[in-house]
Amino acid sequence: MTAPRRVTIADVAEKANVSTAAVSKVLRKAYGVSPAMDERVRAAMAELGYRPHTAARGMRGQTYTIGMMLPDIRNPFFHEILEGLSKQLDGTDYQVLIGPGGSESASQAHIMNAMIDRRMDALILVAPLGNRRDLEETAKSVPMVVIGRHDRSPDYDAVVDDDLMGAALVVDHLVELGHRRIAHIEHKITGRNHPTTLPQSVRAEGYRQAMKRNDLGSEIDIVASTYSEEGGYLAARELLARAVRPTAIFAGADVAAIGVFNAVYEAGLRVPQDVSIVGYDNTSFAALGPISLTSVDQDGHAMGTNAARLVLERIESKRTRSVLLSTSPTLIRRRSTAPPPA
Amino acid sequence: MTAPRRVTIADVAEKANVSTAAVSKVLRKAYGVSPAMDERVRAAMAELGYRPHTAARGMRGQTYTIGMMLPDIRNPFFHEILEGLSKQLDGTDYQVLIGPGGSESASQAHIMNAMIDRRMDALILVAPLGNRRDLEETAKSVPMVVIGRHDRSPDYDAVVDDDLMGAALVVDHLVELGHRRIAHIEHKITGRNHPTTLPQSVRAEGYRQAMKRNDLGSEIDIVASTYSEEGGYLAARELLARAVRPTAIFAGADVAAIGVFNAVYEAGLRVPQDVSIVGYDNTSFAALGPISLTSVDQDGHAMGTNAARLVLERIESKRTRSVLLSTSPTLIRRRSTAPPPA
DNA sequence: TTGATTTTGTAGAGCGTTCTCCAATATTGG
DNA sequence: CCAATATTGGAGAACGCTCTACAAAATCAA
Incomplete structure (x- = not known):
């Protein structure tokens, strides 16, 4: 703990035979520095191993x-x-x-x-x-x-x-595969009225719009949950218990999709034969072999x-x-x- | 961008009718403050919404x-x-x-x-x-x-x-299950001679010691790779290509274990029937249903x-x-x- | 009481920068 | 060659806080 005093601008100035103001100018690449002085100062800084003291700089600049x-x-x-x-x-x-x-x-x-x-x-x-x-x-x-x-x-x-577009990509992909009963899991924060500009809300809205555009307005099925493994699990359990269960589940986030996987397996169903699952974010584990999750990449x-x-x-x-x-x-x-x- | 000037210690001092030094004392809970003054200052701080300027504090304290x-x-x-x-x-x-x-x-x-x-x-x-x-x-x-x-x-x-102990837990568990050909994947940084005190080195050493203790010194099989999905994958490929392949693979980290999973599946083998896999760190995805990885929890x-x-x-x-x-x-x-x- | 001690509050010098002026010097234009 | 202008370097006042030193006031001991 023999803290050697830090090298300051003053030390540099002394070594280079200039004023501290000059050193400061060099540091900030400010106007009014001759090439000669610039070089001298830089040499001194290098020799002394000077590093600017950020907190001090913050006082003024x-x-x-x-x-x-x-x-x-x-x-x-x-x-x-x-x-x-x-x-x-x-x-x-x-x-x-x-x-x-x-x-x-x-x-x-x-x-x-x-x-x-x-x-x-x-x-x-x-x-x-x-x-x-x-x-x-x-x-x-x-x-x-x-x-x-x-x-x-x-x-x-x-x-x-563009989450609106992302959600549309998902729905269109599933529709193209032949799905009609496509459900969505949304992240819904409890409590206060949160802005509708959060990604989760926009994704849900994008899902709604895309469903309507594909003439599937009547099939819209959104479960409010959370973007977490448990949230996905619970939401999927709810969906799988429906009288007519969805053939595809679009989770608003990959983490939630993982929970969906677990619920689907638990129900004795297979992915993707019985249920298709889509995530969002294309997080690194979406690519993992045992998971191989279709997802939206931002x-x-x-x-x-x-x-x-x-x-x-x-x-x-x-x-x-x-x-x-x-x-x-x-x-x-x-x-x-x-x-x-x- | 109408940045309203920040409230400083001086504003507080003025409002409370004391010196700035006094305010500073209150702030630092320093010695020499009467309860009366303390209260007055705190009230002023609250009223003005004062927040200390950390960079400035850093200059001296x-x-x-x-x-x-x-x-x-x-x-x-x-x-x-x-x-x-x-x-x-x-x-x-x-x-x-x-x-x-x-x-x-x-x-x-x-x-x-x-x-x-x-x-x-x-x-x-x-x-x-x-x-x-x-x-x-x-x-x-x-x-x-x-x-x-x-x-x-x-x-x-x-x-x-205690990584030494962690590695021992793994080896003992596998031996108990009946395994003898237990391989280990180590994270090996290339280049300079790195310290042997890094967790990865200690885990490898723990593996070695535990194998010997179980009279399996001749079965010691370490592949140098990296703690990453790809690292695990490559190492596992190498291991599975051995004339006599291991029945259990102990990856030094969960991420690497994921790569091992992929390699095992790719080889047409099943986990755990053909090959057992163990990770380290008990990261959150180790618990995921489709993965369910035995791991060491720190x-x-x-x-x-x-x-x-x-x-x-x-x-x-x-x-x-x-x-x-x-x-x-x-x-x-x-x-x-x-x-x-x- | 009175001196000694403790408590309470303040002045004011930093901390390491930035940045505004200002002065001195060099360059230019006519 | 002289005034006007541009370039170069420096003095010194901030910035918002901490902390030492010290004075004044209060308390204590005897």
């Missing part, structure tokens, strides 16, 4: 830190977003730090505040709960990009997957890249007009879907 | 931020650690922020530096790569806890699962809680003697293991 709020660390889809983000930020001075948001609006608000208190330059929120007014409120004090919500706000940017990597770009624009180019960036999903067909039983 | 370096966000086991950590920190002023470390020693070092530059009060490193000397070097400048490595260092604390939650405790001790009680905390794993028996074919 930026912290070169971008906060990413993730409701659930494990979600492989979020990981893809992070990868896109990191790759885009690689080479810049910015660093992503992840704030574990949890599944409640309150805990998410807490971490968002914590990130603001730490003077992060921008916030990237992945599928945040909470109403739009609150989000806009925070967006007033820090550049912000929201991933996965279909709200369009003048105060922050949005990067979304290009998380691209979403992350785009989010990074938008955020940098806001920070560096001081853009203030908001942008909504929607990417289109694709359907990955696997072995969990097949024509319905004759 | 602490940042109340604990950095957690995670090599891979997705790993469900890491999520458990995080949960234990968060729960323990809940109610304190501390906040965990996650730094994505990546799978390379260089990128991990990068994020560690970034965290130090941001003046985090302590670092919790999960299964960090890099040699011990480097770790000790960083431990000199910040309180540190390493999770998952069996090194014992005077400079930082370690929280580990109590990630407890590890997180312990790490938090150790870190707080170092920060607040200024403990400097290092501690090594080892917890014991348990075996979760599922349907992927059964007696060998007759």
Whole structure:
């Protein structure tokens, strides 16, 4: 614990025989630095192993830190977003730090505040709960990009997957295979009236629209549950107990689809011979041999890249007009879907 | 973007009719505050909605931020650690922020530096790569806890699962079922000579010891691969191609076990009738119905809680003697293991 | 009482940067 | 060659907090 005092800008300045202001300029690539001085300063920094003290920089300027709020660390889809983000930020001075948001609006608000208190330059929120007014409120004090919500706000940017289209891809695929009794499992948050712009609501709506478009309006069957293994399991149990049971189940998320698998096996039925199952997100385990789940792929990597770009624009180019960036999903067909039983 | 100026300590001081120093004392629960003043200040803070500016605090004191370096966000086991950590920190002023470390020693070092530059009060490193000397070097400048490595260092604390014992549990279980040809898949990092204290090395060693103890020294069969789905797949292919193939495969991690599943199915064999499979980590998908993988459970939650405790001790009680905390794993028996074919 | 001690509150100097002015010097145009 | 302009470098005041040192007031011991 012999903490050797950190090398500061003053040490560098002394070594290079210039003022601290000059060093700061070099650091910020600011105007008014001759090539000669620039080189001298850089040499001194290298020799002393100087690293800027981010907290101190944050006192006046930026912290070169971008906060990413993730409701659930494990979600492989979020990981893809992070990868896109990191790759885009690689080479810049910015660093992503992840704030574990949890599944409640309150805990998410807490971490968002914590990130603001730490003077992060921008916030990237992945599928945040909470109403739009609150989000806009925070967006007033820090550049912000929201991933996965279909709200369009003048105060922050949005990067979304076209969930309406994603749901349509699923329904059309199943209809094409010959299915008619196609059920959907939706993630329904209990309590307050949550915005209808959350991905889950849009997916459900997309399902409804696609069913109608295929003249299957009368077959619409939505079970409100949660996007979790247990949620999928319970919802599927309910569906399989119907007098006339569905021949295909479209779970709004892969995790829920796993629960559906379990319920179907438990009922002594086979996938896909008796029941077809479709997920959403194309998470890594959807591809696993024993599962092989047909799913909708959102290009998380691209979403992350785009989010990074938008955020940098806001920070560096001081853009203030908001942008909504929607990417289109694709359907990955696997072995969990097949024509319905004759 | 009408950023309303932040409420500072000075605003609070003015409102409460005291000095800024007094407010600071209240904030830090420092000595020398009368109950009356304390109350007045707190009231003012509440009324103004004051929130301390963490970066500014960091300039002189602490940042109340604990950095957690995670090599891979997705790993469900890491999520458990995080949960234990968060729960323990809940109610304190501390906040965990996650730094994505990546799978390379260089990128991990990068994020560690970034965290130090941001003046985090302590670092919790999960299964960090890099040699011990480097770790000790960083431990000199910040309180540190390493999770998952069996090194014992005077400079930082370690929280580990007893991997030696975990491997023994697996081997004993399989032997009990009647297996003799038990193979192991190890995660082997290419390149430099990595420390033998990484979990993967200890698990392999535990396997070796347990085999010998069961008089199966001649049956020891280790394939060097990686802890990943593909790694498991490739290793299993190699094992299944042996003249006399193993009746049980012990993958050092659940993800690798998934790859083993795929290879086994591909070879037209059944689990567990033809081949038994065991994983390690008891990740959430091990419990999934279609998989049902026998695995070793490390109590990630407890590890997180312990790490938090150790870190707080170092920060607040200024403990400097290092501690090594080892917890014991348990075996979760599922349907992927059964007696060998007759 | 009176001196000694404890408690309570404040002044003010940092912490390591950024950034606005300003001065000095170099360059240009006519 | 001189004024006008551009370039280069630095002084020094923030930023919002912490914390040492110290003074004033209150309490205690005898």
